[in-house]
Amino acid sequence: MQNSDSHTAPQHNASDKKPFMQTNLPLAVGAAVLILSSGLLGYTVGHRQGLTVVGYDADAEQLVEVVQKQKSELAVLNKSLNTAIQERDVAVSNSNDLYLEMNKARDAQAQAENIGVLYREVLRQRGGIALAVQHVAIKPLPDNAFEYQLDLMQVSPGKSNASGSAEIRLIQGTEVLTVPMEDKNFNFENNERLTGRWTMPKGFTPNFIEIRLNSAGKQVVRRFSWSKGPAVENQSSFLSEIPQTEANSN
Structure with a gap:
């Protein structure tokens, strides 16, 4: 069991x-x-x-x-x-x-x-001052070109104008060349400046520069010694436009 x-x-x-x-x-x-x-x-x-x-x-x-x-x-x-x-x-x-x-x-x-x-x-x-050349400046430029600056003056007692023409001559010995001026006529009361440029003929070196003023039948002549300074490099116009000098017939 x-x-x-x-x-x-x-x-x-x-x-x-x-x-x-x-x-x-x-x-x-x-x-x-x-x-x-x-x-x-x-x-x-x-x-x-x-x-x-x-x-x-x-x-x-x-x-x-x-x-x-x-x-x-x-x-x-x-x-x-x-x-x-x-x-x-x-x-x-x-x-x-x-x-x-x-x-x-x-x-x-x-x-x-x-x-x-x-x-x-x-x-x-x-009494005043008669017509006169106050100052002349010649600046040499490249390519045998030159620039002129001509200052004229007068002091008239009656305040009348000075009118006429100017002439610039270059003298080398017996040879004389006339500078072609852009504006040779003047008409002013106290002062006036004439400026212009020309090309010098090759081989021509002046001894003197002569300024002639013709006004009212009278002539004023001033002669200065020629001396060449340094050339001006920056000219304000084309050199081809500068007139050539011509021989004076006188």
Whole structure:
């Protein structure tokens, strides 16, 4: 009886365990599926988060480059603006200085003219000054060309004008050349300047330059020694337009 009981007990325990595994199998499968799903979800979220962070870093780097570029362009613009402001200030300063210098020059010129008027009045009261050659200047130019500047003056007691013609002669020994003047006529009360240019013939070097003034049947003659100075490099007209000298018939 005891033996039969002992064999019966283990069979009862086995039958108890089998229904437990069968009963909890769906729960175990569900737990496994839940664990797997959780892992997959975590990987997916982490992967997307990683891609988002990488994209953000790239956008941030590009934004930094744009900002740096704008800063560089702004620095260049500021430098250009500062340079323009400095140039404007210098130009304004130079303009003001030039304006002051012009006013000073005008004041000096007006003062000189007033003194000249005063001197002429004194000279008129003392009998005046007859027509005369006040100054002669000859400037050598390239290609054997020359420029003349002839200043004439007079102080008439009756304030009458001096009118007539001028003649410039170049003298080398017994040979005489007449300079072709652009405007040889004059008509002035106090002073007048005659200017022009001519081309010297090759091989001709004058010893004297002679100025002749013909006015109201009277003639004024002044002779100066010829001396050649340094050539003027910047001429204001074409040398081909400068007239040639001609031999004097007298």
